[in-house]
Amino acid sequence: MKLESLCNSLSLKVITGDTEREFSGVYVGDFLSRAMTCVKQDYLWITIMTNSNVIAVASLTDAAAVLLAEDVVLLPDALEAARENGITILSSSLDAYRLCLHIGKLLEES
Amino acid sequence: MIEMPDTLKFHFDVDGSDFSSAGEASVVVKKKLRQLGYPADIIRKVSIAMYEGEINMVIHANGGTAEVEIHENEIVIILSDHGPGIPDVNLAMQEGYSTARENIRVLGFGAGMGLPNMKKYTDYMKIDTKVGEGTTITMKVYL
Ligand SMILES: Nc1ncnc2c1ncn2[C@@H]1O[C@H](COP(=O)(O)OP(=O)(O)O)[C@@H](O)[C@H]1O
Numbered sequence: 001m002k003l004e005s006l007c008n009s010l011s012l013k014v015i016t017g018d019t020e021r022e023f024s025g026v027y028v029g030d031f032l033s034r035a036m037t038c039v040k041q042d043y044l045w046i047t048i049m050t051n052s053n054v055i056a057v058a059s060l061t062d063a064a065a066v067l068l069a070e071d072v073v074l075l076p077d078a079l080e081a082a083r084e085n086g087i088t089i090l091s092s093s094l095d096a097y098r099l100c101l102h103i104g105k106l107l108e109e110s
Numbered sequence: 111m112i113e114m115p116d117t118l119k120f121h122f123d124v125d126g127s128d129f130s131s132a133g134e135a136s137v138v139v140k141k142k143l144r145q146l147g148y149p150a151d152i153i154r155k156v157s158i159a160m161y162e163g164e165i166n167m168v169i170h171a172n173g174g175t176a177e178v179e180i181h182e183n184e185i186v187i188i189l190s191d192h193g194p195g196i197p198d199v200n201l202a203m204q205e206g207y208s209t210a211r212e213n214i215r216v217l218g219f220g221a222g223m224g225l226p227n228m229k230k231y232t233d234y235m236k237i238d239t240k241v242g243e244g245t246t247i248t249m250k251v252y253l
């Protein structure tokens with residue numbers, strides 16, 4: 001599924017980056033070492049971490065995008081790093097569980 | 111005849127005072143490997159192993175150096191620090207074992223998966239460590 005249709009269906013905010021890419025799976029978690037091995041290429045990574053280490057992990061794993069849950073706000077240097085590295089950052093007021101419920105439904109329908 | 115160098119070497123000083131820049135050297139290496147056209151699974155192994163080692167130097171050892179050598183048959187990563195050393199390597203290698211304190215865990219570090227992942231995602235790993243002197247970790251990913 002394309003990030004763009006995910007954004008439209010769930011009214012996600014696009015903090016930075018484009019939504020052209022497709023995502024092929026989802027991982028939820030905040031421990032960076034766990035994300036490092038569980039986020040696969042083209043995955044959507046849902047987290048509430050907001051520091052620039054998130055950008056390093058997203059970049060190293062080739063994640064399709066980072067989806068920030070619960071309206072958490074990326075720290076300024078992390079936002080800058082995301083722009084520099086071309087990482088797409090999305091955001092939602094929903095928590096990770098609700099996001100997954102919605103995404104699961106969408107993926108089932110598509 | 112022009113001789114092509116058969117080894118590419120990179121050196122990084124890893125800053126131990128700035129958690130927010132931790133992982134930058136790994137990102138540079140990953141981009142380089144991608145440019146050079148290495149397969150995705152090799153890049154993934156090197157990325158995971160080097161990232162974890164780099165993070166450990168930052169959060170446990172106040173920084174250090176990273177050397178990456180790209181040979182014809184293998185990629186070698188050498189991480190050296192003058193931190194506190196690891197008193198019990200077998201214990202440190204256990205999944206979930208971490209001495210990271212709360213102020214570091216809130217940043218997302220300290221899952222206790224770094225050393226196990228370094229072992230799992232490389233073909234060779236050697237830990238030289240001495241309490242009070244520092245740690246050098248050598249890892250290889252075969253091509
Ligand atoms: N370079 C290092 N210098 C000193 N201690 C280290 C170093 N790397 C790892 N350690 C020790 O080994 C433990 C386990 O490391 P690791 O598996 O990466 O987990 P984590 O970094 O999440 O604590 C660390 O908590 C720390 O006590």
Ligand SMILES: [Mg+2]
Nearest residue numbers: 162166224225
């Ligand atoms: Mg670690």
